[in-house]
Every structure is written in structure tokens, then in C-alpha cells.
């Protein structure tokens with residue numbers, strides 16, 4: 022197997038992925054909801070370790086022009102792909118480094134970071150590499166800086182170990198090639214599933230999981246099953262390791278995990294009501310929910326003030342906006358074990374105001390209908406809306422300021438998606454929310470053409486985009502005429518209207 026000195030697989034590229042939880046705006050909200058001060062979004066440094074082909078970094082760099090972004094990945098193919106997309110999208114606030122994380126890199130000319138994130142790295146490498154990662158963080162994280170780490174977690178992921186083990190035992194002696202090994206491992210599983218062997222009869226959840234592997238991209242499976250360094254971790258282990266470099270546990274995803282009103286089933290709440298030590302609580306939650314994957318936030322406490330600002334203060338000036346229209350709003354929703362109290366007069370009023378534009382709790386508090394609410398209650402009301410997924414934090418700080426354009430990136434992501442025939446979706450970046458949302462490829466094509474149509478006719482914009490994306494602009498071997506292109510453009514735009522996609526794309530800020 023082709024591998025580098027860290028033991029990680031390098032001869033098979035990983036899949037392109039986007040993760041909204043890595044967005045600086047999302048990280049700030051997660052910190053704030055747990056009472057930690059958010060970082061400035063108008064001037065900051067951000068680093069992603071093991072960034073793969075850097076799709077998340079590209080989106081975040083395009084939508085946060087106040088940030089300077091660095092991505093590090095040991096696989097030169099991943100970095101080359103990210104650089105190609107960055108060049109096509111005209112992104113200049115991103116530097117990509119094709120090297121393993123190392124002490125030398127930590128000591129090189131990199132800046133000190135406000136954010137360091139890693140998705141799918143920490144539990145995929147040897148303990149010695151985890152140590153290097155921690156030394157890197159220790160050397161390069163600012164006081165008050167935030168770290169997001171996501172990893173395969175105990176006990177849920179550990180329970181899957183026998184499947185991974187048997188696939189490897191079967192496939193490793195038969196081939197050196199990682200993708201061939203994936204096919205061999207899957208064929209073994211198919212045989213066992215079809216034979217309804219006792220293992221699967223006695224472990225129906227694992228049978229479901231085994232079936233789900235057939236839906237996954239083989240490149241993903243090569244990295245998940247056929248690397249030697251895979252190792253699910255307990256939250257207490259990761260918290261202990263981060264504690265060794267002075268970081269404190271600061272929150273977890275999904276968001277409901279940060280609200281004690283929601284995070285433990287009602288019938289067990291009494292048992293844990295006195296459990297205020299957060300990591301211990303998380304350990305019990307992982308048992309209760311059989312957690313498979315964790316996404317945790319850590320903070321390096323600022324040296325000047327050890328005290329937490331608290332949730333209300335941390336979120337007071339953060340701005341939020343609604344992402345669903347009033348006629349589609351859901352007032353009755355469950356989040357974890359909590360029925361969200363959305364259907365009160367004040368709560369509906371908060372939602373109504375966030376329909377009109379982005380507002381912070383400080384701005385909401387000046388509204389006459391909300392002036393009687395205490396700051397804590399107002400912020401809590403807003404948090405329930407965020408938990409419902411119907412309101413989100415926005416990127417822009419304060420009033421005014423032009424939102425950056427993500428049109429170039431969206432075109433580049435679209436072209437890349439069309440180069441992969443099996444891919445149904447692409448991501449479109451939203452400068453308003455500082456993240457990207459998935460869209461069907463044909464719908465995304467029409468949306469990008471529409472957002473380009475300020476400078477040229479929609480059919481010309483569509484023609485150009487189709488050519489950029491390598492799509493045929495011929496019908497029956499003959500180049501499409503102007504009138505045929507206009508007809509195609511109108512048909513695509515009509516479909517957007519009918520499906521409500523145009524409206525939701527505008528709300529999500531992916532087109533203006």
C-alpha cells in the first residue's frame with residue numbers, strides 16, 4: 022500500500038466534501054451558546070488540518086473576506102485539486118500546504134490562529150500523529166482561540182469494528198490496491214448478508230450499517246476501512262488530550278447537545294440533573310445515544326480573563342436571520358427531548374423581525390414588543406429558533422458593508438460536480454450565512470445562470486455555464502440555436518419557480 026511516513030493512505034484520493042459546521046460563523050455560534058466569547062469575523066486567521074480537497078475552506082474563504090485561511094493536507098493530489106478550484110474561483114485569501122502536520126510546520130511562518138479545525142483526521146491517524154497535531158495547536162492557537170475536532174466515537178463506532186475487521190481480513194491478502202480491496206470487502210459482506218448469517222441476525226443494526234456501505238463512494242471506504250490507523254475515541258480521551266495543552270471542552274454538535282433541557286431523555290433527566298461536569302455528562306450521553314461520531318469544540322481560555330462571558334453576553338451582538346418564510350414556519354417542533362417553545366407571542370415576534378433582515382439580540386431588545394423581556398429570556402428565545410433550524414447566525418458584523426460575491430466559487434463547484442456523473446448534488450456558497458447549501462445540479466445550473474444574468478441575458482449565461490461545466494450545448498449533434506437556448510433557460514427557470522427553489526435560494530443567500 023502506498024503510504025507516507027505517518028502511515029496514512031495517499032494513493033487513493035478522498036471524496037470532495039463540504040461541512041457547514043466548520044464555518045467561522047457556525048463555530049462562533051457554538052462557542053457563544055456555550056458561553057464562550059466569539060472571535061471577530063472581520064479580521065481573523067483560520068486553519069484546517071487534513072483539509073482534503075479544501076471544499077469547506079474554499080466556501081469559508083469566499084464567504085468570510087475578513088479571514089485569512091490555511092489548509093494543510095499531506096496528500097498532494099488533494100491540495101492540487103483545492104488549488105485548481107481556488108484559482109478557478111479567484112479566491113485569494115486561502116493558502117494550501119501539501120505537507121503532513123509537523124513541528125517544523127508549526128514553527129514555520131504560519132500565523133497564530135483564531136480557529137483551528139479538523140474533520141475526520143484525529144481518529145484516522147496513529148497516536149503519535151495526534152500528539153503532533155496537539156503540538157501544532159499548542160504552538161499556533163491564539164488565547165481565546167477555538168478548535169473543532171470531529172472523530173469516530175465510542176461506543177457506537179467501536180461496535181462496528183468487527184465489520185471493518187472482517188472486511189480487512191478477507192481483502193488484505195488478496196490485493197494491494199485499496200479500491201480493489203473495497204470491492205473485495207463489499208463482496209464478502211454481500212455474501213454474508215445474503216446468507217443471513219447469525220452475526221447479522223443477532224445484530225440487525227449492524228446489518229443495516231453493512232447495507233449502507235454499498236451506497237458509499239469507494240474512495241470514502243478506502244479511507245474509512247482500508248487505512249491501518251483508524252481508531253474510535255472516547256470523549257474523555259480527547260478532552261484529556263486537549264486538556265494537556267490547556268484547552269477546555271466548550272461545546273458539541275448537534276446543537277441540542279448543548280442544552281441541558283434537551284440533551285438527556287426525560288425519564289433519565291433526574292439521574293443526571295446534578296451532573297454539571299460537562300465531559301462526564303458527555304460520556305453518559307454517548308452511552309445513552311450509542312454515539313458513533315462526535316464533533317466537539319474546545320477553547321484556549323484567554324489569559325486576560327478566565328471568566329466566561331456567559332451565553333447572553335456572548336450572543337448579544339451576534340446577528341441572525343430567518344431561513345424559512347412565515348407561511349412555512351413550524352411552531353411545534355421537538356429537539357432532543359425538548360418540545361421547543363416557539364409558539365409564544367414574543368417568540369413569534371422575534372421570528373417575524375428576523376424575516377425582515379438580520380438582527381442581533383441587542384437590536385431585537387429595542388423593539389417595543391420585546392422590551393419587557395430580560396436579556397437572558399430574549400437570547401434563550403432566539404436559541405430555540407436556531408435549534409429549530411429556522412433561524413441562523415449570519416456572517417456580517419454590524420450594519421452596512423457589502424456582502425462578498427461567491428458567484429465565481431459557485432461556478433467552479435458546479436463545473437467540478439458535473440465532472441462527476443454519479444454526483445447528484447453540488448454546493449452553493451452563501452455569503453450571507455457564511456456556509457454552503459446542497460442543491461440538485463440542474464437546479465444549481467439554473468440558479469448560477471440567473472445570478473449571472475445581471476450582466477448578460479439568462480440564456481447567454483446558461484450557455485456559458487454549460488460550456489464551463491463540460492455539458493453538451495448540442496441537440497442531436499447540432500449546436501443549439503439561440504431560440505432553443507432561450508427555451509431551455511426558460512424551462513429551467515420555470516422549474517425553479519415551481520419547486521420553490523428560487524425563493525429558498527434567495528432566503529439562503531446563495532443568489533441575491
Ligand SMILES: C[S@@+](CC[C@H](N)C(=O)[O-])C[C@H]1O[C@@H](n2cnc3c(N)ncnc32)[C@H](O)[C@@H]1O
Pocket residue numbers: 027029035036037038070071072073074093094095096099120121122139140141142145146150244
Ligand atoms: C478521512 S480524510 C478527511 C478529509 C476531510 N477533512 C473530510 O472530512 O472530508 C483524512 C484527511 O487527512 C489527511 N491526513 C492524514 N494524515 C495527515 C497528516 N498527518 N497531516 C495532514 N493531513 C493528513 C488525509 O490526506 C485526508 O485528506
